[in-house]
Amino acid sequence: MKVALFIPCYVNVLYPQVGEASYRLLRSLGIDVDYPLDQTCCGQPMANAGYEADAKPLAERMERLFADYDYVVGPSASCVSFVREGYPHLVEHHHNDGRPCLAERIYELCEFIHDVVKPEHIDASFHHKVSIHNSCHGVRHLGLSAPSELNIPYYSKLRALLEKVEGIEIFEPQRRDECCGFGGMFAIEESAVSGCMGHDKVHDHISTGAEYITGADSSCLMHMQGVIEKEGLAIRTKHIVEILTANE
Amino acid sequence: MSSHSKAARRFVANRERTAWHDKALYIVRSKRDRMAQSLPEWEQLREAASQIKQHTLSHLADYLEKFERNATANGIVVHWAADAAELNRTVEDIIRQHGGNKLVKSKSMLSEECELTPYLEERGIEAVETDLGERIMQLMHCPPSHIVLPAIHVKREEVGELFERELGTEVGNSDPTYLTHAARRHLRDKFLTADISMTGVNFAIAEEGAFAVCTNEGNADMGTSFTDLHIAIMGLEKVIPDYASLGVFTRLLARSATGQAVTTYTSIYRRPEEGKQIHVIIVDNGRTKSLHNEAHRNMLKCIRCGACMNTCPVYRRSGGYSYSYFIPGPLGINLGMLRSPEQYGGNASGCSLCYSCSNVCPAKVNLGEQIYAWRQEMDSLGVAAKSKKAMVKAMNLIMRHRGIFYAGVGTLPYVPRFVYNNRFNPWCEAREMPHFDTKSFNTLWKQGKIKR
Structure with a gap:
């Protein structure tokens, strides 16, 4: 099984430790994982802003970079959901080797571990209280947890993985999957509402008593970390892979 | 900056009020959740509603004609209106033929859409809103800020002050029960002296030639009982096949809208009483055009419950007036784009693409996905924001x-x-x-x- 790491542009630049932890986590689970060099952007920001056509060359580049892998795994739910849902109508497929298109081979990292690797045990300890950030695209498009609007039994792939971490206490905010207000270009174009949503969401996380907000989307975490620093709040953000590889 | 972004900034500037507005609507969303969770067959009901609408919309002409035939046989007079102007004229004609100039209305978003009330008022016909929230907005000379909860943005103290001025209530008394009683007395007088009643139509049942009107205050029933002329106005997407389908929708409507099991009053009008008249006006006003729009025709499945507004994190924090179309929220962004991208394109930024609206919708309208799709069309429609375009193009150049x-x-x-x-x-x-x-x-x- 050939597995490639997909490290989205902003994670690559701002949060290399998330990439490093992703790599370490997969290796610790016995997976032979590679990182194809010089990845940039999947095209989601352009598409969400209304310029899907601009995402096309980026999508084609992604298809080329990851052509030879059975699985492509990334620590960012919204980027993965864009590839999965957007690429099939953006990229033409003329692979003759019968390999399915990237959309069918790409997984969000927790989803991959939970659904494909299915480990009994994860070698990590984190003696802290964490509040799970259920990000919109992770929940409503990738199905990482049961969306609060639907009448289906509760499940959470993130929680299931976190429960394997020694010493951890897990919480969820009262509005368990309300949007934090990031939304890509939305954060700039509607900065007043976006900021208000971020403030509300961070405070909902704080009211759980957690020390950390954790989730599968660095973009939401980046936005909330910005709010936390601006307001000087006593909580921090940490990507879930950093907790799944922690020893503290 | 988009029109929504600018207006939203003004709303958010008052953080305390924003928090209050957000909370008030989230309570409605939570009530809706409890109802949805209490029905094991909830998701099947949504699927059934979506498919019934899909079926009806793909056989729309047949069902509308069937409704017309059966309603006519029941003694209801059916009219057709191609647009707002024709609706308004038709209403006026019916009133002139009948006589009288006092009309009591129950809530109808179609009336707002066609600006029927100002049309009638200009022609000497008094049109009084009888839904309490709508009446509050009418007395304030403002449009509703929500399609189901028209005065959700108004605090009770403000209602108290309004009623002091307009209805002569006690100074400084904003007790909800007291104010409701005052409104009731005021409206009772309007009902007793009315000549004509008007209602919207929640569902027109083709098989029966009947139509259902759902309210919580009984104001529609009061109006239609007192007057001997009842005019009902409906968008042509309101038709459904039969009573069995009505059962699906009445189970979903109030649960989605307000978290009630069913609206307090669900009245089915089938034939006029002896000596009375019922007229139904079926209005197109752009709906046929929407039906032709393959990417966005799903909007016609909407049953106007307002659940998408209550769940929308942007709507809750920016208020109904931050949208330039008369219907706000995810629904309004979409309907505004269908009406005129040039006029209402400024609302499309008011969405973080969280897709909660698509999940709460009882008819499974994919509202969030359609906003995404509209954004893709904005540049070619010439209504995209230039600064955003420049940012995207620069980012794209770098990333390539x-x-x-x-x-x-x-x-x-x-x-x-x-x-x-x-x-x-x-x-x-x-x-x-x-x-x-x-x-x-x-x-x-x-x-x-x-x-x-």
Whole structure:
């Protein structure tokens, strides 16, 4: 099984430790994982802003970079959901080797571990209280947890993985999957509402008593970390892979 | 900045009021959740509703004609109106033929859409809203800010002051029960002296030639009982096949709208009483055009419950008036775009693409996905924001060239933080910028610094 790491542009630049932890986590689970060099952007920001056509060359580049892998795994739910849902109508497929298109081979990292690797045990300890950030695209498009609007039994792939971490206490905010207000270009174009949503969401996380907000989307975490620093709040953000590889 | 963004900024500036508005609507969303969770067959009901609408819309002409035939046989007079002007004229004609100039209305968004009330008022016909929230808005001379809860943005103290001025209630008394009683007395007088009643139509049942009107206050029933002329106005998408389908929708409507099992009053009008008249006006006003729009025809499945507004994190924090179309929220963004992208394109930014609206919709209208789709069309429609386009094009140029991207990224740690972390950066309004103080993962990998 050939597995490639997909490290989205902003994670690559701002949060290399998330990439490093992703790599370490997969290796610790016995997976032979590679990182194809010089990845940039999947095209989601352009598409969400209304310029899907601009995402096309980026999508084609992604298809080329990851052509030879059975699985492509990334620590960012919204980027993965864009590839999965957007690429099939953006990229033409003329692979003759019968390999399915990237959309069918790409997984969000927790989803991959939970659904494909299915480990009994994860070698990590984190003696802290964490509040799970259920990000919109992770929940409503990738199905990482049961969306609060639907009448289906509760499940959470993130929680299931976190429960394997020694010493951890897990919480969820009262509005368990309300949007934090990031939304890509939305954060700039509607900065007043976006900021208000971020403030509300961070405070909902704080009211759980957690020390950390954790989730599968660095973009939401980046936005909330910005709010936390601006307001000087006593909580921090940490990507879930950093907790799944922690020893503290 | 888009029109929505500007207006939303003004609303959010009052944080206390924003928090109150958000909470009031989230309570409605929570009630809706409890109802949805209490019905094991909830998701099947949504699927059934969606399919019934799909079926009806794909046989729309047949069902409308069937409704007309059966309603006519029941003694209801059926009219057709191609647009708002024809609706307004038809209503006026019916009233002139019948006589009288006092009309009591129950809530109808179609009436707002066609600006029927001002049309009638200009022609000497008094049109009184009898839904309490609508009446409050009418007395305030403002449009509703929500399709089901028209005065949700008004605090009770403000209603108290309004009633002091308009209805002569006690100074400083904003007790809800007291104010409701005052409104009831005021409206009772309107009902007793009315000549004509008007209602909307929640569902027109083709098989029966009957139509259902759902209210919580009984105001529609009061109006139609007192008067001997009842005019009902409906958008042509309101038709459904039969009573069995009605059962699906009445189970979904109130649960989705307000978290009640069913509306307090669900009245089915089938034939006029002896000596009375019922007229139904079926209105197109752009709906046929929407039906032809393959990417967006799903909007016609909407049953106007307002659940998408209650769940929308942007609507809750920006208020109904931040949208330039008369219907706000995810529904309004979409309907406004269908009506006129030139006029209402400024609302499309008011969405973080969280897709909660698509999940709460009882008819499974994919509202969030359609907003995404509209955004893709905006540039070719000539209504895209220029600054946003410039940003996208610049970002795209960088991302397409790994050399430029990584060279640029490499310089970031050397750029002093104040250069980008300042008040001229819109990001920094509510947030600090992230820290550009490390090497990229790509560089670390190349340098062998990721432990293999």
